[in-house]
Amino acid sequence: MRGEALYVDDLVIEGLLYGRLLHSDRARARIRSIRLPKLPPEVTVVDWRDAPARNQIHIVQDDMPIFAKDEVAYVGDVILMLVGPDEQELQNLLSRIQIDYQELTPVLDPQLSQQVFFDYHYGHGQVEQAFAEADHIFSETFHTGLQEQAYLEPNGLIAIPGNRKMTVRGSMQCPYYVKTALVRALGEAADQVQVVQEVTGGGFGGKEDYPSVLACQLAVAALKTGRPVKCILNRREDMATTTKRHPSRCHYKVAVKAGQVTAMDIDVLMDSGAYTTLSPVVLQRGIIGAPGVYRIPNLRVHGQARKTNTVPNGAFRGFGAPQTFFAVEMMMSHIAAALNQEPLAFKARQLVSQGDETSTGGRYHFYVSLPDLIKRAEELSHYREKRQAYARQTAQRYRRGIGIALIYHGCGFTGNSERDFIKAVVKLKKRTDDRVEVLASNADIGQGIKTTFAKIVADQLALPLEQIIVNNPDTDKVPDSGPTVASRSLMTVGQLLAQAAARLKQVWEPGKEQVIEEHYQHPEYMIPFDMDRFAGDAYPTYSWAVSVVELELDRLTGTADILGAWGIFDVGVPIDYNIVQGQMQGGFLQGLGYACMEHLTYSPAGVPQQTSFTDYIIPTAADVPNLVTDLVNNPFSHGPYGAKGAGEMPMVGVAPAYLEALEQAMNCGRLEHVPFTAEDVLDRLSDADGHLHPDFDTWTWQSKSEAESQPADPRQRKG
Amino acid sequence: MQIINVQTGIPFILNDRPVRSLSAPGTRLLDVLRQEFHLTGTKCGCKEGECGACAVLINGRLVTSCLVAVGSIAHQAVLTIEGYRKTERFAVLDEAFAEMAAVQCGFCTPGMVLATEALLSEHPHPSPEEIRQGLSGNLCRCTGYQALVQAVSTAAQKGAGLW
Ligand code: FES
Ligand code: FES
Numbered sequence: 001m002r003g004e005a006l007y008v009d010d011l012v013i014e015g016l017l018y019g020r021l022l023h024s025d026r027a028r029a030r031i032r033s034i035r036l037p038k039l040p041p042e043v044t045v046v047d048w049r050d051a052p053a054r055n056q057i058h059i060v061q062d063d064m065p066i067f068a069k070d071e072v073a074y075v076g077d078v079i080l081m082l083v084g085p086d087e088q089e090l091q092n093l094l095s096r097i098q099i100d101y102q103e104l105t106p107v108l109d110p111q112l113s114q115q116v117f118f119d120y121h122y123g124h125g126q127v128e129q130a131f132a133e134a135d136h137i138f139s140e141t142f143h144t145g146l147q148e149q150a151y152l153e154p155n156g157l158i159a160i161p162g163n164r165k166m167t168v169r170g171s172m173q174c175p176y177y178v179k180t181a182l183v184r185a186l187g188e189a190a191d192q193v194q195v196v197q198e199v200t201g202g203g204f205g206g207k208e209d210y211p212s213v214l215a216c217q218l219a220v221a222a223l224k225t226g227r228p229v230k231c232i233l234n235r236r237e238d239m240a241t242t243t244k245r246h247p248s249r250c251h252y253k254v255a256v257k258a259g260q261v262t263a264m265d266i267d268v269l270m271d272s273g274a275y276t277t278l279s280p281v282v283l284q285r286g287i288i289g290a291p292g293v294y295r296i297p298n299l300r301v302h303g304q305a306r307k308t309n310t311v312p313n314g315a316f317r318g319f320g321a322p323q324t325f326f327a328v329e330m331m332m333s334h335i336a337a338a339l340n341q342e343p344l345a346f347k348a349r350q351l352v353s354q355g356d357e358t359s360t361g362g363r364y365h366f367y368v369s370l371p372d373l374i375k376r377a378e379e380l381s382h383y384r385e386k387r388q389a390y391a392r393q394t395a396q397r398y399r400r401g402i403g404i405a406l407i408y409h410g411c412g413f414t415g416n417s418e419r420d421f422i423k424a425v426v427k428l429k430k431r432t433d434d435r436v437e438v439l440a441s442n443a444d445i446g447q448g449i450k451t452t453f454a455k456i457v458a459d460q461l462a463l464p465l466e467q468i469i470v471n472n473p474d475t476d477k478v479p480d481s482g483p484t485v486a487s488r489s490l491m492t493v494g495q496l497l498a499q500a501a502a503r504l505k506q507v508w509e510p511g512k513e514q515v516i517e518e519h520y521q522h523p524e525y526m527i528p529f530d531m532d533r534f535a536g537d538a539y540p541t542y543s544w545a546v547s548v549v550e551l552e553l554d555r556l557t558g559t560a561d562i563l564g565a566w567g568i569f570d571v572g573v574p575i576d577y578n579i580v581q582g583q584m585q586g587g588f589l590q591g592l593g594y595a596c597m598e599h600l601t602y603s604p605a606g607v608p609q610q611t612s613f614t615d616y617i618i619p620t621a622a623d624v625p626n627l628v629t630d631l632v633n634n635p636f637s638h639g640p641y642g643a644k645g646a647g648e649m650p651m652v653g654v655a656p657a658y659l660e661a662l663e664q665a666m667n668c669g670r671l672e673h674v675p676f677t678a679e680d681v682l683d684r685l686s687d688a689d690g691h692l693h694p695d696f697d698t699w700t701w702q703s704k705s706e707a708e709s710q711p712a713d714p715r716q717r718k719g
Numbered sequence: 720m721q722i723i724n725v726q727t728g729i730p731f732i733l734n735d736r737p738v739r740s741l742s743a744p745g746t747r748l749l750d751v752l753r754q755e756f757h758l759t760g761t762k763c764g765c766k767e768g769e770c771g772a773c774a775v776l777i778n779g780r781l782v783t784s785c786l787v788a789v790g791s792i793a794h795q796a797v798l799t800i801e802g803y804r805k806t807e808r809f810a811v812l813d814e815a816f817a818e819m820a821a822v823q824c825g826f827c828t829p830g831m832v833l834a835t836e837a838l839l840s841e842h843p844h845p846s847p848e849e850i851r852q853g854l855s856g857n858l859c860r861c862t863g864y865q866a867l868v869q870a871v872s873t874a875a876q877k878g879a880g881l882w
Binding site (some may be wrong): 001002003004005006007009010012149150151152153154199200201202204234235445446447448578579581582584585586587588589590612613614618619620621622624625627629 | 753757759760761762763764765766767769770772799800801804813816817819820822823824825826827828829832847848850851852854855856857858859860861862863864865866867868
């Protein structure tokens, strides 16, 4: 608030050099040769030859090079770094480097890609039989676009070499991810690797995987020059070259019998971009959520992530879920409309509830609060009355619509990762002055985890908040309590801290230094998850949300004003009400951006077309004047004070709610992709006037009685 | 046309104190503040005038310092968060922002605070609509703006008479 917080770019470091990256400007090419201009003596070139151990960055796999050697796989791939004392000079020199490329045809469309990075199947029941016995079979294909995290502080780090030691400081979510990547990349060149998180200006997933990349590049440079090297990406560079949300194509085929969905056959394709980064984990979460919040007795899900010559896609709030929840919510609404039913009523009849099986044959062990959330959403938004009223509106130019979406978010890591890979450890250190320091590796990236941790520990120990110290994590001081991802920090690590504090209280001796260590225990009630078969409890529990969007469309300009927006959330019990509300509101707005304005595209040569806030538009204060978020308590017995995961969920349901509202306002058929921009609205409205069966419409509907495909009629839209 | 002596630099008033910048006249004010004067409370989010993280007040007017050349501000008064935080008005904002949890990652905050100052000087009792317009040049990716709008309203009430 006072402008005193020091972000990485604010640090003063003795003998600092700058590093500037040379990015490929070709999407797919072999590098024949590199011609450097004459370099002044104070400038050093750093490239793949300088990598001391392996020219590879460990994320989940190791396929991304630190510096491209002889080929580049996307526009933005890093070829080399220039290091020197004057940033502007480096920038000028970079522009004079000539690269002789042998160009290859880039693959930009994942549907045309031959390279499958990940391929998963799972399901249960008798899918074929259910389709054979169905009254109706519907199918449709949905698309979601790229999305940029757009944290206000760009990615940036400093690598500081020491005596056989390498320290990296900066903006990040997961110090231990960065540390692991550095240890592997540096090998014997550094006995000791230290990673320190500085105050971080937002992350949203965009500082989960990418900092490992920049850290390796800078560490190699620091090793070569023997001096600290800093690189803060400029905004265009950050937007053009760092990880984004995976675009997706989801195909749904759904059987309905006696008004109930009896089977879903789902095919999900995610665009991984040039390297694997976190794609396997994103895809897993996406396909596990693909049947949504519904009881689906017969299910078949297939998911793939394929390589394209575009920016590697990675973590972003929601992590695969926004894509599939968008698709399933739209699919359910479209089926409801085809069957002449109000979408919410249709959906509400098939919700999962406590004790039901999950999509992967696990259990919903705890109370499913969706009916309560729906009730609250209706009270606040008057969804049903408005939905009916807007179905009857006759206005031509200004038309209104309202839409609703129901979603969950699986809290924490998918499957057994907490137990098998993360094995979180936390420590509490009581000092002789009786102040207590929290030692955990979770980073505050604006989500307020430091305050929340302090509150938990203070409460357990019955101490004033000021007596609890939470510093930014430094891997030399804090144990590995896992990364700051997957809405796990509070639920999982917070719980460990609560337990540690309870133990500390029992052995508390005033004036004495005491250390308490607590290790993660996998909840006993969980049905072990088999990652090969996607069977068992994918998550310990679920947070639930209902999102409602009401808008008024100007059919002449294609723009929609948000008349009302409501997000109703079950995050267990909020520990800090204001912090949770802030997360819900911020997430909701990112969801809205995803739905209608945040649009990223590539040229036919694979060059990103939107690389600044001038052409990549994110919501401003003026866009959603009337957002209402509300929390419904549903204590989680295994979370601290009943808390569950919160941070990611608010963004997930906004896009389908927005699109359903837009569909009603446009009144010209089904919509099937996001972002759906004002331009898309105008295109679609003019298409609908001109043609009866626009080719974007992939909808098919077979009914038993007719036993043949009914042509899609985009004009018929009920509800 | 102002003649600038490269030896003595460009004179301006920075946070109520007369200073001289020795940077080239074409240097962005943002860089001058951060690098020459080590006032790092002014943040850089884009350098293209789009995000508002670099906002400062020049003669009381809100400007994005990344788009201002230091040579163009000779003899003018620049106020950054470092100067503003000493004021009584800041104390009111500080409390209101904290109360409403309007700061998450904090990167947009110095710019938001100065945008609020500019807004309240013009409209001491702004409507929510006016607040939203007043802050719409400053991007915040964390808060969804709701808490910010509430914080500004609260500050306007509690600090009535100050603006
Ligand atoms: S840095 Fe000046 S507006 Fe973004
Ligand atoms: S608080 Fe993070 S950008 Fe505003």
